[in-house]
Amino acid sequence: MPDSFNMTNYEQTFAEFQWEVPESYNFARDVIDRWALDPDRLALWWVDDYGNEDKKTFRELSDASQRLCNVLREQGIGKGDVVVVILPRLVEWWVINIACLRMGAVISPGTMQLTAKDIRFRLQMADARCIITTDAIAERVDEIYGECPTLQSRILIGGERAGWLRYHEAMATASDSFPTVDTAADDSAILYFTSGTTGYPKMTLHTHTSYPIGHTVTGRYWLDLRSEDLHWNLSDTGWAKAAWSSFFGPWICGAAIFVHHSDRFDPKRTLELLDQYPITTFCGAPTIYRMLVLEDLKQYRFSRLRHCVGAGEPLNPEVIDIWKEATGLTIRDGYGQTESVLLVGSFPCLEPRIGSMGKPAPGFDVQVIDDEGNILPPNKEGDIAVRVKPKRPVGLFKEYWRDPEKTASVFRGDWYLTGDRAYRDEDGYFWFVGRADDVILSAGYRIGPFEVESALLEHEAVAESAVVSSPDEIRGEVVKAFVVLRPGFMPSDDLADELKEHVKKVTAPYKYPRLIEFTPSLPKTVSGKIRRVELRNREWQDHRKA
Template identity: 80%
Template sequence: MSQPRNMQDYDKTYAEFQWPHYETYNFSRDVIDRWAEDPNKLALWWVDDHQNEVKMTFREVSEAAQKFCNVLQSQGIGKGDVVILILPRLVEWWVINIACLRIGAVVSPGTTQLTAKDLRFRLQTAEAKCVITNETLAGRIDEVIGECPTVQSRIILNSHREGWLNYHEAMVDASPEFPAVDLGANDNAILYFTSGTTGNPKMTVHTHTSYPVGHMVTGKYWLDLTPDDLHWNLSDTGWAKAAWSSLFGPWICGAALFIHHNDRFDPKQTLEFMGKYPITTFCGAPTIYRMLVLEDLKAYTFPTLRHCVGAGEPLNPEVISVWQEATGLTIRDGYGQTESVLLVCSFPAFEPRFGSMGKPTPGFDVQVIDEDGNILPTNREGDIAVRVKPNRPVGLFKEYWKDPAKTAAVYRGDWYLTGDRAYRDEDGYFWFVGRADDVILSAGYRIGPFEVESALLEHDAVAESAVVASPDELRGEIVKAFVVLAPGYSPSEALVKELQDYVKKVTAPYKYPRAIEFVTSLPKTISGKIRRVELRNMEWKR
C-alpha cells in the first residue's frame, strides 16, 4: 500500500487548514511562471497513437502562452472577454488555457461532440468574442456564425479556412513576452455550461481568485501530487474534470501531466501505457475502471503507479477490490461538481470504506441537512450542503451567469445545496444516495433530461416523451426514454434506431437514449407535469 505524501493525519489537517487569501491572483504568473524558474521542470508529456511525442517544460508553456496572449490581443480579445475553446487533447489546449488566464479572458471549454445547435446556443448566450477549435468543428460553427454577432475572432488549428486565423501561423511572429494581468475576486475566469433538469444548460461562472486556488486541495490532498509525479487523467477536455485533474490540481503541485491523444478509449492500450511510461498517479471515471477490470490485469505491470483516484459517479466496491488485488492500490473516490472543487473524498490518510464517498475536504464544512437547513443526525438521509455563511469557502462558483433566480435556488439559509442526497455514518463517512433532481450521470457525463426530451419531441413520430436514468452495469446510469407515439406510428426496433439517430444529430451524441420504451401514457401531476421520479423509481426497482 502506497504511503500518502501530503496528508498524514486527516483530522489534524482538516482542523488546522486555512485558505490562502489573495487580493490579486493570476494562475499563469503565480503558478506556471513560478515553476518555470527551473528551465528544465517538465510540465507535460504528450503522446498520440502514431508514435508522436511532445515534451514541454513549464518555461516553454509559459512562453507559448505569452505568445498566444499577444495573438489574442491582436484580435481585440482582452480582460473579461469570453473565449469558447473546443479542442481534443492537443498540447495547444493547455497553452490556450494558460494564455486566457494570463490575459484575463474568460475561457469556456466544450466537448468536441457539440452540434451546430449546441454551439450556436453557447456562442449566443455567453456573448463570446472568440472561438478556437479545429477543422472538425469549424464547419459546424460556420453554419451558425451568422447568428452570433458578438464573435469577432475565429481561430483554427492545423488547417486553413476562410474567415479563420491559423493558430500556428499567428504564433510564429508573436512576442514571447506578455505581462500577466492582475485579477481579483470578482473577475470571471472559467465559464462552464452544465446540464440541469429544465431548459438549456446553465452557465456556471468561476473567478480567478477562487477556482484555481481552490484546486490546491484537489491536487495536494486527493491526487496527492508532488513535483516528482507524472499524472495521467482520462477526461474529455470539455468537462470541469479536466480543470480539476489535467490543469489546476497537478500544476499547482508542480506535477507533470501525461496526455494521450486518441480517438476513443482503449482499455488494453491504457494498461500497456501504465507499464511503458513512468506514470505515478492515475485518475479515471468509474466507467473507465469498470472497463479496465474486465481485462486480464495479471498480464500487465504497474511499475511506477502509486496512487489512483476516481470521480464523476459512485464507484462499485467490487471494482475497487479487483483493481486493488491487481495493483495493490485502492481507488480513492472524490466528490465535487462543476460548481465547486473537491468537496468530499476518501483521502489517502485514512482507510476507505468501499462504496462510501469519504469525508469532507479541508476548507469545507460539508453536512447533510433537512428542508429547513438543520444538520441531520447520523444515518438520516438529506441534502448534501456546503456552509457559505459567515465565510464563503474558496472554490465555489460565483453564480449562474445571467440567471439570478437559478443562482438563488441553490441556497438554503447558510448553505449551498449540491443537488445530491446522502447520509453520514457515526464515523463521519458520507454515503451517496442519489440526485435530488432528475439529472442523469452516465459514464461521467452529466445529462439533463429536458434536452433529450426536447430533441425527441422534434421528431414527427413522438407525441410525448419522458427521460430518466436507468441503471447500467458499465456506465452506472444510461439515458432511457419513455415515448408516447403520435397517431399513425407503431413501435418497432427500426423506429427505436431512427429516434436514437435523430437525437444524436440534433444534440450531442453522448446524450442519446440508449434505451427507449414505448408507452401509451406518462404519469403526471394534477397540473400536468410529467412525474419523472415515478418512472425513475420504476427503473431502479426492476
C-alpha cells in the first residue's frame, strides 16, 4: 500500500481514476490488519480535558477488535445482525466499528443526544440485536427495552446495570484471535439514520465497499492524507462525517487519528490543542471555524498544520480570510452526504474559489441537471446529480433500508439526485444554492422539520406548527417554528421557552427551535398542506433586508 496518495494534477487524476472493487472485501482485514503488520504504527491518539492520554497502534486495535468479536459471538451476534452504538469519543467506539466490520455485523451509530423515544424508533426500525453504550444512555434504553423484542444483548461501557454485560469485564477474558468473515462487496455493513423532509429518519444502508473503499477519494484527495499525518476531525461519532474523516478516510491512507474527548465544544481549548499537538490536517464544520476566528488567533502557533477542510455548507469569505491570515492555510470546502462519500471538493491542487464547493471527485460524474435529466449549461441552477448508468460508482449507498419507494424516488433516469441545488461555472466549479427540500442544516446537524413539528404538537398549547430554517451568523441557519396556539392559550415569552424545553425532552435536544413565532394561521396549499417554502422565503428575505 503506497504511502502517498495526494493529487498533483486534477485533470489527469480525474481522467485516469478507476475504481478497484474485489468480489470480497473486509476493511478490518484488508486495511487495519495490513497496517498492523508494523506493530508500532500509530492509529489513534486520544486525549480528554483532564490530562489523560491514550495512544493505540493498529496492532492494538486489531487485537482488541478480535476480542470484541468473540464477546459479541458469545452474545449470539453474527453476520448481518444490527449493532447500535451510541458513544461519545471513546477509544471503544473505534474498536467496535472495526469489530463489526470484521465479523460482518451491521453497525448503526447514534448521537449521545438521542432521547428514549429516538432510541426506541432506531432499535425497532433496524431490528437491532445489540446495543453498546454508556450508563447515561443505558438508562434511556431500559425505559423502552420491553418495546424492542429483537434486542437480545445490551453491553455497557463503564458502570454496572442489571441485565447489561460489562464491556471491559467481558473483554478481559476474551481471546484476541477471530477469523475475519469474508464479506462480499455488496454485503450490508453500516446503517445510518438521516433526517428527511417528511416522516421520521430514514435508514441509509452502506456496504462493505461503498464507504470502506469509496472513502479512498475522501482520504487521498480531499483530506490529502499521507501516512505520516495526524488528522483531527471534530465530528460527533453519531454522524456519517465521523465515518468519513475519523475512520475510513484517514486509515485507508495509514494516517493516525487525533481524538479529543469532551462534553462540549470549546473554541479556546480547540486552538490550544492545535498548538500543543503535532496535528497536521484538520476538519471541522463551518460553525466551528466561525467560532474559532472569534478568538485571538495570534496567541497560537500552527507550526505543524498543513491542510484544513470544512463541510456541511459554504463558509463565509471573511472567516476564510481571517483563518488564512493566522495559519497561512485556505479552508477548502467539500461536499457529500450520508448517502455518499465525497462527491465534490476544493482539492489542494485546485486554485480555490472562495464560496465554491470545488470540482467533482475522481470516480464520480457529477453534473447539474434539469427536471428531465438533461445536463444544464454553465451558470444555470439545477439539481446536483451523480451518474449511475451504465455503471454505478463506488461510494453511493446501497438503499434506504426496507423502503424501495423512497430509494426509487432519488433516482431520475441515469442519475442519482442528491436533493441539493447548485450551478456550475464555465471552469467546472460548483456553487451551492441550497436544499431542494425543507431539511435544515444547522451547525453541521441535519434536522427534518417533521420531527420538530411532531414534538411541538405533543404540547397541549399547540394546534399547528411549521418549522423552517432561519439565517444565523454562527450556525449558518437555525430552526424556527411558527406556532398556532389552541384556544385558551396566549402567546408569551414564557410559553415560547416552555415549548423549547418541551422539544428538547421529546426529541434530540439539538433539534429544538431556537426561534418561535406565534401566528394566528399558517399558509397552506388548496389541498391543505403547509407551505413551508413561503415561510422560509420570508425568513431569508427579511434577513437580507435587515
